[in-house]
Amino acid sequence: MVCVTYTVISVETMRLNAITSAGFLKRLKRDTRGNVLAIVAASALPLTAFVGAGVDMSRAYLVRTRLQQACDAGVLAGRRAMGAGGSLTPAVSNQISQYVSFNFPQLEYDTTAFAIQPTLTSATDTINLTLTTTMNTAVMKLFGSPTVAVSVACSARDDYANIDIVLVLDTTGSMGCKPQRNAKDCSDNWAGKKGGNTMVVGGKTITYVQEETNNSVNISRMQGLRDALTALRTQMGKIETQFNLATPDSRKRIRWAIVPFSQMTNPGLSIGTAGTTLYSRNPGWFNTSGTYRSGGSNSLVSHSAYWISNTWDGCVEERTTSNLITPTSNYQIPDNLPSNAHDLKFDTVPGGPDTRWTMADPDATGSAQYACPKAMRELNTITATDFDDYFKFSNGFVANGGTYLDIGMLWAARLLSRTGLWSADNPEYYHAFPVKRYVILMTDGEMDIGETGYGAYAQENYWKRTTNDGKSTTAEANHTKRWLMTCAALKNNQAEIYAISFGAGSTLSADMQACSSGAGYGYRAADSAALLQAFQDIGENIGSLRLSQ
Known part of the structure; x- marks a missing residue:
């Protein structure tokens, strides 16, 4: 017999159990304790x-x-x-x-x-x-x-190409001072007192500022420059040695041009001889003797005509120019210039009175301050010995005169022009390799234009060739504009410009940086050691090995 037991659950009990279960689930849903542990796990x-x-x-x-x-x-x-x-x-x-x-x-x-x-x-x-x-x-x-x-x-x-280098070197009077002197100290206590010395080099009388020494050791800026240039030539000689490993018909070359400048440059002894007349013109004259009275009638003044002569030292007065170029003007070289600014058209080959240079004639200016630097050197190869010889004091590389930064850069542009006076010697390629062009500008000061000094534009206050008032402050501003215009034109013609400011009182000014090819192309050298390092760095940068990937 099978016994079956039945459990009877009342409806009320089932309702209570359901309510209890629902409450537990709701509490579980609301309870967040322990959730983080699960998430972390x-x-x-x-x-x-x-x-x-x-x-x-x-x-x-x-x-x-x-x-x-x-x-x-x-x-x-x-x-x-x-x-x-x-x-x-x-x-x-x-x-x-x-x-x-x-x-x-x-x-x-x-x-x-x-x-x-x-x-x-x-x-x-x-x-x-x-x-x-x-x-x-x-x-x-x-x-x-x-x-x-x-x-x-x-x-x-090997990213070396043929290399053309133009050295644009300030040889003004302050370069006779030691680098540690600032501009005022140099002018008052050295250059202003040690100038006017003369010596004869190659039949030419040279006027110079004595170079500063210490216990018979030359400590001048000029000597610091000589040492730095030797370091640069040594650095470039390493590249030249590599070039010479190639066969002659595929050999690259390094050429040098040198443009010493003060208030003038000396191209005459480079492109001609001191006995050759580039162009002659009737001199101008100015009565500066004082005040005088004139009556109402005209009268003729008789005078004796006679010839004067002197031995040309190679320096020149600039071509016809315009005094409309000012800091606020928007002129550019070569296509946007006043029509008569022939001096800044550095691609122009002389062909008439307006485009020719004239011989500098300091005797015709009376006692005006005058400084003709050492003759510039055209682009050509040069041995280390000849390079060092060029810069020797005994060979006429001396300090004298004021500072025309624009005139130095202008002749650099002429030497590098592929359509100008030296176009036949400025190929784009040599032995199938391109020619890279560099300009190294070294100066120990800013633009310094004397009103009565005799320079590349004659006497600024009388001739007013670059200004409308002849004042030195106006001339300095206008010449700075010309200088920067020339720098821009050189860079547009694929020349790279290094700019070095030398001496304790000098700064790498905004103008110097603007003239250079940009970051890494401007140097400030407070002393001779820094100048030597700057030239060494430049030598390493020019045409060095390149990573191509």
Whole structure:
């Protein structure tokens, strides 16, 4: 017999149980205690992977950066060792390996060993290198990524082209002072008292400011400049040595032009002789003897005509110009100039009275201050010995005169012009290689125009060739405008300009920076050591090896 037991639950009991269950679910829904623990547990692995990826990616970035630096150092060293027209010899490859291994030793930063196998692109003499390694991960290996691949590539080529350098050098009276003197100290206590000395060089009488010494040691700015120029020539000589490794018919060259300037330049002894007349004209005259009275009638003044003669020293007065060029004018060289501003049209070949220079004739100006610097040198190759000889005091490289920055740059522009007076000797290519052109301007002061001094534009206060009032302040502002216009025109013609301000009182002014080719092209040298370093840096920058990738 089967016994069946029945449990009878009343409807009321079922209702109460349902109410109790619903209350529990509602309380559970509202209760947030313990939720964070569940979330953290669920996200622990993704967070670990995320942080681990960041750590390992940072390590990989460091490895790539260091490997790239090693690659760059290797190909640069190899390209330097290969020289001009060389080949990728085992010695060159070994040099590359040494530089790479020094900068990134094998197995460094938990990486695997990598091969160093440079190649050569013969058409451009470019050394190429690719370095590939893998880095073991520290965290991501727990998530199935045990390594990260790192690869870098680099190339180096000899970016030397033919090089033309024009040195535009301030040889004004203050260059006789030591660099530590400021402008006032130099003028009052040295240049103003030590000028007027004369000596004869090559049959020409030269007037100069004595160069400052200390216990018989020359400490002048001129001597500091000489030493710096020798350092530059030595630096460029290293490049010349590489050039000379090539066969003569494919050899590149370095040419130098030198433009010493004060209130004049001396092109005459460069393009002619002191016995050659460029152009002669009737002199102007001014009565400066004082006041006088004139009656109402006209009368003729008789005088005796006679010839005067002197030996030309090579300096010239500038071509016809305009006094409309002011700091606020918008003129530009060469196409937007006053029609009679023939001096600034540096591409113009002399062809008539307005476009010719005239011989400087200081005897016709009475006692006006006059300074004719050493004869400029046209673009040509030069040996280290001849280079140093040019700048010797005994050979006439001396300090004297005022500062016309514009006249120095103007002759640099003429020497580099491919359509001007020297166009036949200014090719765009030489032996199938381009010609790069550089101007290095060195000055120890700002524009300094004397009203009564005799310069490239005659006597400013009498002739008023560049001003309408003849005042020195007006002339300095107008000549500064001309200088900056010439700098801009040179840069537009693909010449690179380095500007150096030398001496304790000098600054790398906004105008000097504007004249230069921009950041990295302007230098301030407070003393001779800084000047020497500036010229060395410039020598290293001109035509140096380049990373091409």
